[in-house]
Amino acid sequence: MSKRKNLTKQQRQQVYNKYNGHCAYCGCELEYKDMQVDHLIPLNDWNNSHTDEELWSMDNLMPSCRLCNHYKRSYTLEHFREAIEKIPFKLNRDSYIYRVGVKYGIVNPNENRITFFFEKDTTGQKIKHYRHQAGFTQEQLGELSGINAICIARYETNKTEPTLPQLNKLAKALNIDTAQLVEIYSVNKDKNNSNKSIFLKENIENIVNEKVTVAELMIKQRKNIGLTGKQLSEITGINHGLIRQYETGRSIPKEYNCFKIASALNIDTQYFLLICAYDSYVIQKE
Numbered sequence: 588m589s590k591r592k593n594l595t596k597q598q599r600q601q602v603y604n605k606y607n608g609h610c611a612y613c614g615c616e617l618e619y620k621d622m623q624v625d626h627l628i629p630l631n632d633w634n635n636s637h638t639d640e641e642l643w644s645m646d647n648l649m650p651s652c653r654l655c656n657h658y659k660r661s662y663t664l665e666h667f668r669e670a671i672e673k674i675p676f677k678l679n680r681d682s683y684i685y686r687v688g689v690k691y692g693i694v695n696p697n698e699n700r701i702t703f704f705f706e707k708d709t710t711g712q713k714i715k716h717y718r719h720q721a722g723f724t725q726e727q728l729g730e731l732s733g734i735n736a737i738c739i740a741r742y743e744t745n746k747t748e749p750t751l752p753q754l755n756k757l758a759k760a761l762n763i764d765t766a767q768l769v770e771i772y773s774v775n776k777d778k779n780n781s782n783k784s785i786f787l788k789e790n791i792e793n794i795v796n797e798k799v800t801v802a803e804l805m806i807k808q809r810k811n812i813g814l815t816g817k818q819l820s821e822i823t824g825i826n827h828g829l830i831r832q833y834e835t836g837r838s839i840p841k842e843y844n845c846f847k848i849a850s851a852l853n854i855d856t857q858y859f860l861l862i863c864a865y866d867s868y869v870i871q872k873e
């Protein structure tokens with residue numbers, strides 16, 4: 588068994604930033620202080636097929652909430668998935684109260700397959716996930732959205748990146764919000780997709796040269812269209828305190844909020860997403 592090691596503060600911060608403050612498994616938002624560091628390939632790797640170096644590499648360290656970390660224990664990812672999928676069966680076997688709940692329809696067990704948060708990390712993975720959830724084949728989604736099934740296959744394998752109008756069509760066909768399909772915090776882990784990296788890099792260079800931050804852009808644009816912070820909060824449904832945090836640079840909007848703010852402030856969504864991605868990238872580097 589590999590020995591426990593203490594991570595440096597910088598390493599812990601790097602783990603926290605991997606999914607931008609989310610638990611890698613369930614996707615809940617984590618406070619830095621509450622984050623537990625889980626090993627994707629567990630440490631008690633009995634057949635010793637992994638080196639210490641692999642087990643302690645950044646790829647194997649996952650930010651996790653207490654519940655997920657505790658339940659995953661020394662499971663491999665597939666065992667963990669199976670254990671969660673079996674929960675309704677286990678409860679049905681062991682809990683009399685659960686059976687009463689099911690009988691009265693207050694509890695609704697299902698046989699959903701589990702997809703972990705980090706597996707839905709790219710736009711392609713997200714499209715695939717929501718397509719499965721809706722029970723469509725690529726051809727069916729193609730017909731519904733008016734987008735060629737071959738294109739959809741390419742999106743799902745991250746070979747090409749859908750444009751925003753295409754994402755809108757897909758989201759509409761899948762009956763979800765476009766925001767649910769957008770990936771933003773991928774700037775520095777996108778090694779395989781060079782086209783996209785170039786696109787991001789060029790845009791980011793512009794952003795760097797113009798030195799626009801999320802906070803500045805929000806304040807400027809909000810004043811331009813004559814809104815108070817409180818009004819922006821009302822329009823977007825985002826807590827006023829959180830808006831203030833964004834406007835003082837203490838926090839960066841996450842994807843759903845990015846969409847709401849960009850649309851309320853009439854900012855190009857992709858541009859705003861990029862600035863948010865860049866700002867969080869800068870924070871990661873610091």
Ligand SMILES: [Zn+2]
Binds near residue numbers: 614615
């Ligand atoms: Zn979790």
